[in-house]
Amino acid sequence: MVATILIVEDESDLSAIVADYVTAAGYQAEVVADGREALAGIQRKPPDLIVLDIMLPGLDGVALCKTVREFSEVPIIMVTAKVEEIDRLLGLEVGADDYLCKPFSPRELVARIKAILRRSRKPDDDARLVEIDDAARSVRIHSQLLDLTPTEYSLLAAMVKRPGTIYSRAQLLDLASRDNLDVADRAIDSHIKNLRRKLAAAMPDVEVIHSVYGLGYRFEL
Numbered sequence: 001m002v003a004t005i006l007i008v009e010d011e012s013d014l015s016a017i018v019a020d021y022v023t024a025a026g027y028q029a030e031v032v033a034d035g036r037e038a039l040a041g042i043q044r045k046p047p048d049l050i051v052l053d054i055m056l057p058g059l060d061g062v063a064l065c066k067t068v069r070e071f072s073e074v075p076i077i078m079v080t081a082k083v084e085e086i087d088r089l090l091g092l093e094v095g096a097d098d099y100l101c102k103p104f105s106p107r108e109l110v111a112r113i114k115a116i117l118r119r120s121r122k123p124d125d126d127a128r129l130v131e132i133d134d135a136a137r138s139v140r141i142h143s144q145l146l147d148l149t150p151t152e153y154s155l156l157a158a159m160v161k162r163p164g165t166i167y168s169r170a171q172l173l174d175l176a177s178r179d180n181l182d183v184a185d186r187a188i189d190s191h192i193k194n195l196r197r198k199l200a201a202a203m204p205d206v207e208v209i210h211s212v213y214g215l216g217y218r219f220e221l
Contacts, residue, residue, distance in 0.1 A: 008064070019031050021106040021109070077116070085101075142202060208221055
């Protein structure tokens, strides 16, 4: 079945270009220019993925994303004209799966759409590969138990449960602080470095914790 990509964008020239690229990639593109109209359509028939601009008439992208997350886990890529806005969105934890700053390459957007849809269609494979036990606070890779500190467990478990989601250093610091009130912002990079080393021992030649320049980190197989 062909995946449907809903493009919520009020700049007609941009939405037309994005729709052309999405269609050329083999998906079905639908374009809506109003936030409230988009919400009604999503409630009626959820698409397979949403490309969502922040500045919209009717209902802005942040409010729309939060509302959609109340009833659906449909993947959402948010688009903004300001890099600073991405930092704010990450702090708000609106529930988006990825972010792009204008102007962006339509090819880059399509690549991200493909990656997110690929992830969303194979959750069982990932679940078997990475096993999280909240009760024991343990993580297994290919059934191999990782030797993690409490803070490393908190960071890794959160990222594994939401693959592809970008976590800012502030968000990771908040997670780490639940185990150690004295964790400093600069210590997050050290924890990530240690996690990468331990994951590499269980999965040689596979990088799963990716740095997102200027934003933070995300877990992706």
